[in-house]
Amino acid sequence: QVQLQESGPGLVKPSGTLSLTCAVSGGSISGRSWWSWVRQPPGKGLEWIGETYHSGSTNYNPSLKSRVTISVDKSKNQFSLKLSSVTAADTAMYYCARNGGSTNFDHWGQGTLVTVSS
Amino acid sequence: QSVLTQPPSVSAAPGQKVTISCSGSSSSIGNNYVSWYQQLPGTAPKLLIFENNKRPSGIPDRFSGSKSGTSATLGITGLQTGDEADYYCGTWENSLTAVLFGGGTKLTVL
Numbered sequence: 001q002v003q004l005q006e007s008g009p010g011l012v013k014p015s016g017t018l019s020l021t022c023a024v025s026g027g028s029i030s031g032r033s034w035w036s037w038v039r040q041p042p043g044k045g046l047e048w049i050g051e052t053y054h055s056g057s058t059n060y061n062p063s064l065k066s067r068v069t070i071s072v073d074k075s076k077n078q079f080s081l082k083l084s085s086v087t088a089a090d091t092a093m094y095y096c097a098r099n100g101g102s103t104n105f106d107h108w109g110q111g112t113l114v115t116v117s118s
Numbered sequence: 119q120s121v122l123t124q125p126p127s128v129s130a131a132p133g134q135k136v137t138i139s140c141s142g143s144s145s146s147i148g149n150n151y152v153s154w155y156q157q158l159p160g161t162a163p164k165l166l167i168f169e170n171n172k173r174p175s176g177i178p179d180r181f182s183g184s185k186s187g188t189s190a191t192l193g194i195t196g197l198q199t200g201d202e203a204d205y206y207c208g209t210w211e212n213s214l215t216a217v218l219f220g221g222g223t224k225l226t227v228l
Binding site: 036038045046047048051059060061062095100102103104105106108109110111 | 168222
């Protein structure tokens with residue numbers, strides 16, 4: 001059973017860079033799946049941030065594309081998110097998830113809350 | 119602002135049936151599979167329906183999905199208090215090359 005676990009700082013200063021890692025266990029990140037980041041501001045809905053494939057290919061939400069980098073580390077079986085120039089609007093629960101095919105997210109991490117504040 | 123439109127809330131009594139709609143466009147739902155997610159309070163989303171109408175292992179047949187044109191529907195029968203949650207639809211958007219989620223629907227079981 002594939003499991004995902006997010007990790008990273010829970011507090012980031014405005015204008016700084018948010019950095020999170022998602023460790024994948026119970027399966028290889030080098031399989032046929034795409035790996036995504038999804039966020040959810042407090043009390044609001046889900047927002048897809050972007051995805052990566054083990055080859056390094058990526059797709060990003062156009063509204064965040066200028067600030068987002070998602071990368072994969074096959075040696076550690078993990079993938080990462082960097083979001084630059086953060087503001088309070090980036091405060092959210094951040095989830096990593098596996099796209100099991102046909103854009104269905106069949107495995108999710110438990111989520112990590114990131115607060116942007118000085 | 120999401121381009122997949124869901125009603126903000128729906129409600130029904132225990133044992134009854136409810137449907138939740140998700141409206142998109144030809145470049146989203148019209149040409150791609152739809153998935154549905156259940157998010158119980160304080161937890162991560164959980165996949166309920168994939169490829170429009172398929173249920174992952176372990177999801178009871180009280181949950182069903184359908185798609186027609188540029189809209190999709192989630193149906194839940196035999197409502198239980200434990201079904202109270204937020205429900206989201208999701209699909210790929212061809213023109214944006216991105217995943218879209220609906221704005222979410224809060225289900226209340228009265």
